[in-house]
Amino acid sequence: MSVNPIQQISQQENAAFMPLPAKPSHSPEAKRRFPFTAKSRFGGPNLARLVFGGLLLVLLAIVWSATDPVSVGGGRPSEWGSAVSKAAADNIVNGAQTSGAPQQSVVNGWYQNELSQIQTSQNTYIAASSARNGGLLGLLVLAVAGEIIIRAFERKPSQPAV
Numbered sequence: 001m002s003v004n005p006i007q008q009i010s011q012q013e014n015a016a017f018m019p020l021p022a023k024p025s026h027s028p029e030a031k032r033r034f035p036f037t038a039k040s041r042f043g044g045p046n047l048a049r050l051v052f053g054g055l056l057l058v059l060l061a062i063v064w065s066a067t068d069p070v071s072v073g074g075g076r077p078s079e080w081g082s083a084v085s086k087a088a089a090d091n092i093v094n095g096a097q098t099s100g101a102p103q104q105s106v107v108n109g110w111y112q113n114e115l116s117q118i119q120t121s122q123n124t125y126i127a128a129s130s131a132r133n134g135g136l137l138g139l140l141v142l143a144v145a146g147e148i149i150i151r152a153f154e155r156k157p158s159q160p161a162v
Contacts, residue, residue: 048153052146056146063139067135069126072124072128073121074127083121084115091108094107
């Protein structure tokens with residue numbers, strides 16, 4: 001006995017709109033998922049990663065602000081050019097007012113002192129920048145080590161070490 005294709009389509013449409021059968025009384029109750037279990041999205045290793053990531057963000061903010069080269073006393077690089085120009089202009093003005101070798105050596109000493117202060121500012125800036133880079137590198141090493149440790153605890157005992 002063959003079924004007409006139109007009748008077959010109408011039977012499928014009717015089946016799609018039929019109500020679901022009633023739930024039998026002997027079926028088990030659905031288990032509730034607690035938000036922080038090992039199988040949930042934010043549980044177990046993922047929760048450890050969230051806490052560890054938050055800790056790293058706090059440490060990053062501390063390292064970044066504590067090793068700011070400008071706040072340490074290095075001055076701003078944009079100020080160095082104008083400071084050198086001012087020292088050179090002062091040297092020219094003072095040098096024009098000298099009348100002998102002893103006075104010229106005093107003026108040259110003043111100029112050297114001003115240039116030494118600028119170089120000290122530059123060296124302080126470079127040292128603070130290096131300290132910041134070292135601190136950020138330390139945080140990167142800490143982050144990689146933390147991820148390796150979390151993955152070691154995450155691995156099942158039956159899995160071989162990679």
